[in-house]
Amino acid sequence: MALVPIAGKYSALLFAVGLYASSILAAFVVSMSFAWASGETWNFGHSLNANFKQEKLFYLIYIALVALSAIIILIPGIPLVKIMVDVEAFNGFVLPIVIGFLIALASSKKILKNYSYSKAYISIVALLALAIIVLGIYSVIV
Secondary structure, X not given: OOOHHHHHHHHHHHXXXXXXXXXXXXXXXXXXXXXXXXXXXXXXXXXXXXXXOOOHHHHHHHHHHHHHHHHXXXXXXXXXXXXXXXXXXXXXXXHHHHHHHHHHHHOOHXXXXXXXXXXXXXXXXXXXXXXXXXXXXXHHHO
């Protein structure tokens, strides 16, 4: 409804096209990120500047993830909304662990030396992270 004053009768179409485009973009970005992180983690080539023959495993992981996602989406009768809600709930449970590791990394003078954040900054970030975690738990309970 917020688009109606701007786009008029085409606002629903504009919203649908925007949602579709962003979901397609996200599907490719998430798959590419996973393939790149896999290459970084397991020490195999992961450059978009290389061709398929040079970075075969990287591109195969990427293609497999896009194909797997497409196959799952195309299964008839699959409850897509339930899957999305379950994935986001899982994300909500895993995110505090990731935030904890990131805070520990950002405050490590041993790893980051002169580039680590101050204790005051880390304290503020930790409090904000704790508030987000508490609000997330509250939203699940209520």
